[in-house]
Amino acid sequence: MGKDIIGTHSRSSKVSLKRCLKAGLLSAALLASVTGLAEAARSSATLTVPNGVYAGSATATIASTGITSSVSPVYISAQCFQNGLRVFATTWLQANSSGQATFELGPTANWTGGSADCSASAVQEQNGRVRTLDTTNFHVAG
Numbered sequence: 001m002g003k004d005i006i007g008t009h010s011r012s013s014k015v016s017l018k019r020c021l022k023a024g025l026l027s028a029a030l031l032a033s034v035t036g037l038a039e040a041a042r043s044s045a046t047l048t049v050p051n052g053v054y055a056g057s058a059t060a061t062i063a064s065t066g067i068t069s070s071v072s073p074v075y076i077s078a079q080c081f082q083n084g085l086r087v088f089a090t091t092w093l094q095a096n097s098s099g100q101a102t103f104e105l106g107p108t109a110n111w112t113g114g115s116a117d118c119s120a121s122a123v124q125e126q127n128g129r130v131r132t133l134d135t136t137n138f139h140v141a142g
Contacts, residue, residue: 045133047122049078052105052140054113062099062122062133072125074133076101080116080140087111088118095122105140114142 045064052058060076074095080088087110093101107113118140122133 045122047076047120047134047136049118049120049136049138051138052118054106054111054115054140054142055104057102057104058138058140059100059102060095060120060122062095064099064133074099074122074124076120076122078103078118078120080105080111080118082111082114082116085110087116092123116140116142 045062047060047062049058049060058078060078062074062076064074075092076090076095077092078088078090079086088106088108090103093103095101105118106116116139117137119135119137121135123130124133125131
């Protein structure tokens with residue numbers, strides 16, 4: 001057994017050095033995971049969409065703490081249902097610098113009038129994964 005892990009070239013020293021390197025890499029990965037979880041725990045977001053009127057517009061607003069849209073944009077999407085049938089859906093709209101995205105509430109081929117129950121979601125890509133920031137419900141009067 002060598003006394004100095006760096007200066008000795010015995011087989012057991014090389015194994016010990018590999019174990020130390022693996023342990024160091026594992027510790028670094030664990031620290032990065034814990035840091036990412038702590039960052040997610042510190043961040044929060046609230047999505048609001050006021051109730052709307054058919055053929056009008058609605059502005060969704062994402063208010064966040066600890067979430068920065070300068071790193072990765074926030075996207076908002078909405079969909080509406082009448083009697084369980086989806087009659088309206090937006091594409092993912094990028095929120096502006098104020099955290100807002102505006103969409104028209106019909107008409108569509110399946111929504112020619114009447115009230116609808118709707119939901120909206122805000123998402124952001126973080127570390128290669130899409131994270132749902134918040135989801136909310138709103139109503140559209142016909």
